[in-house]
Amino acid sequence: MPTQRKRNPNGAGTVTKRKDGRYQAAVYVLQPDGTRARKFAYGKSWAECDAKRRVLLTKVDQGLPVPTKSTKLAEWLPYWLDNVIKPRRKRTTYAKYEMHTRLYLSPMLGSHRLEALGPRHIRAFLVDLAGKTTPATAKEAHRVLRTALTAACREELVGRNVAALVEPPKVVSRETSPWSLDETLRFLQEARKDPLYAAFVLGIAMGLRRGEVMGLRWSDVDLDKREIKVRHQLQRIRGELYEDTTKSGKVRPIPLPLICVAALRWHRLCQRAIAERNGASVAPDSYVFTTRSGRPVEPRNLSRSFARLSAAAGLRPIRLHDTRHGCATLLVAAGVAPRVVMEILGHSQISITMDVYTHVTSDTQREAISHMDRLLKRRPGRE
Structure with a gap:
């Protein structure tokens, strides 16, 4: 058995043995709101706990948030807007996403915790929103939510994107008739x-x-x-x-x-x-x-x-x-x-x-369909 380290360097976390015989790792990690908090992981052996400690430190080095408690959608969305969308997307995109977050997503779904958010919650939200506004608005809000949850999956806050499991509302395309x-x-x-x-x-x-x-x-x-x-x-x-x-x-x-x-x-x-x-x-x-x-x-x-x-x-x-x-x-x-x-x-x-x-x-349609007259009037054997 390899020699166990009793004390790690500052900032590298600790692994200690509990009174119940299990081992406990503790590491300070980044939270979705930008603060830092202590995250605990448990294992049956020192080696198992040390491996979990290293995984947490890797996320700390990459700047990935690791919530110490279950994160609500209303807590994740502002972090996602400011740290994922704002630096990478156009200002018009950020403004549109922020508007949907502020008016619809946070007030109507924000109290749900990320891992507890299910397809039925999103489906009910879309039906409610389409009734209050328009199906087009509900469809766009669904797209914003799906994008936000995709980012949450990348940062391992949730295991799946439940918004992708729900079909958006059907929208009747606006018929455009440009000038002649x-x-x-x-x-x-x-x-x-x-x-x-x-x-x-x-x-x-x-x-x-x-x-x-x-x-x-x-x-x-x-x-x-x-x-x-x-x-x-x-x-x-x-x-x-x-x-x-x-x-x-x-x-x-x-x-x-x-x-x-x-x-x-x-x-x-x-x-x-x-x-x-x-x-x-x-x-x-x-x-x-x-x-x-x-x-x-x-x-x-x-x-x-x-x-x-x-x-x-x-x-x-x-x-x-x-x-x-x-x-x-x-x-x-x-x-x-x-x-x-x-x-x-x-x-x-x-x-x-x-x-x-x-x-x-x-x-143009008449000109195109007129070709059918020439084709169908041709008699067999006549070129």
Whole structure:
């Protein structure tokens, strides 16, 4: 039998023999709330207890929390948000997760301890939440909870992710009907004199997201080569306007159609004229779309102007984001390959492009189905 150590170095824990003949290991470990507490492990032999001590010390070295008592969901969620989500995910994602945690998960499920949380609790929670809000909100809350419990499994706080055992509520997809080509042209005609005309052209002709349009800088625009590089997006979260990377985190170079080149040239001339009247100049890396005082345009104001101009043109109301749908539809109808459409719109998967953003027009459907007439009218033996 190997010689037993009676005393370990400071911070390495201890192994002692109890009066009942068993052995006890004690190690100071990190708690989910950031504090430290003493964790005990027991065994029939010194070697068994020492092995458990080493396992606890490994978790201490890795910074993993080891609760000394059963952790409630309401205690785990704040730790997960601040230490797992905040350092690794976008601020928009953190804000969305925090909102679901604060409004729904903690008040309605937070009193349950992690190891006692079962599928029936989550199923009842989803039914209750869908009734109070919408099935879409309940489905998103389920996704947040599943992500939080996945992290709890990685840190060995629970043995399984019970949220993954429960199906989320079914949500009826919102039917999107983007403008036709004629409606789009009517809008552009109405918006031609608006200061944000070039922004609308970029959204309609290139399918840029609202934040990407507002985050565009002149240093990312090359009108001579007819190309822009989409590398930023402008967002407002909790009252703060900030610049972030694109949704995919990648820089997206896109060729400019002539209608965008002309609109941007005119916009630059107008912007320089306003700056000169104010005794200022336009910096090479300044935002393309600014107010008269040179500050970035609020993304929400772009949506408001879009709605105002749509009503002035007598068009049926759609969201500004629906122009991305319309862009994909026009590109597909023009025969552009889906992979190219995906790269232009900045999607991470081709399925998103085809399933969500491609809305084939009735004229395209008629043209496609007309091929059946030629095929079925062919008589046997006749080529």
